[in-house]
Amino acid sequence: MFKDDEVEVISFENVPLERDCFLMSEIFMEEFDDALHKMLSGEECNPYEVGYVSPVAVRAVNANSLDLSWYPNTHTRFHEVSITLPRDVVKVCVECWQYDIKPYVFVDHEWLEELHLREYSVFALVDAIGVKEEIRDNSLTKEKLIELRERIDQLAEEEKDISFISLADSLILKSHWDVGYFHKGIECSYNPERLLFVFKKIEAIYQDVLGLPVYAVLTQGGNEYTGEGLLHISKSQNHICLNSLGIPFAELLAIESAAKKAIKSGTHPPMQLYIDEQFYHSLRFKFEFEKNEKPKNSYSGIMKVFQPNYFYATCDDLIENLDDREGEH
DSSP states (O other), X not given: OOOOTTOEEEOGGGOOSSSEEEEEEGGGHHHHHHHHHHHHTTOSOOGGGSSOOEEEEEXXXXXXXXXXXXXXXXXXXXXXXXXXXXXXXXXXEEEEGGGTEEEEEEEOHHHHHHHHHSEEEEEEEEEESSHHHHHHTTOOOHHHHHHHHHHHHHHHHHOTTEEEEEOSSEEXXXXXXXXXXXXXXXXXXXXXXXHHHHHHHHHHHHHHHTOOOEEEEEEEEEOSSTTSOSOEEOTTXXXXXXSSOSHHHHHHHHHHHHHHHHHHHTSSOOOSEEEEHHHHHHSOBOTTOOGGGSXXXXXXXXXXXXXXXXXXXXXXXXXHTBOGGGOOO
């Protein structure tokens, strides 16, 4: 297979970095090879019409894996998700640069299906500003905190597919979404814009009950508990599992820490939202909104192989510039 002289078979260690590539199921290898051969033999045949692909870019080659940026949606938004491709599921990588055939990485079919079928999550950390002063002034009464808890309960009733973990002066939010998989009849449910509107509701609650402003950190990531609920609560009611690895929350804290240092040093002013760049770029903005020109700052990513950034902005500014076609929120 792939014996034509113009077809280059690329070793795992030499998979090209920072280039547009495609993941394709191993079940299409023979058909793709046949299409390539026909094209190279002068027959009218287009290898790009074989099967279906998942666009990716390889960011790093490790001993037993590849770090990839996967683009599950480039039609209605720019959506990038960081994933890891295990070495043992890679079958072969080929390209035919003379005919502008990009690198194809053929992988285990079940692994590729699982990539599309697994759930992913968006995460937010919301924190109140000025709590220390309120404590010193003895203004955070039990009555206020109970009212705050009840208002968050009401919001959770409205937003049933978002989990709310509260610590009175702060909140952790988590929501699941599906990539979408046409061949299994699964529609994409990714709607990061919704969290902006939920944040506005949280902001109003904290201002109304405690008289305090809030800020939020937003990011996204994989969900290792596919098929499970947003939360696990034990029968004894004294164990709560967020059904997630700690990495996304470490990312939230890393962004928050970088933002606090930047504010203290005068690098940028305090802001309402600090958003991981993958989450930010996936938002559907109006065409004329120059999102790449908006202010950003770097932070130390936990699992990122490149220097990540967060964007900072007011929630109203982002909402004002969302594409109207996004529909209901």
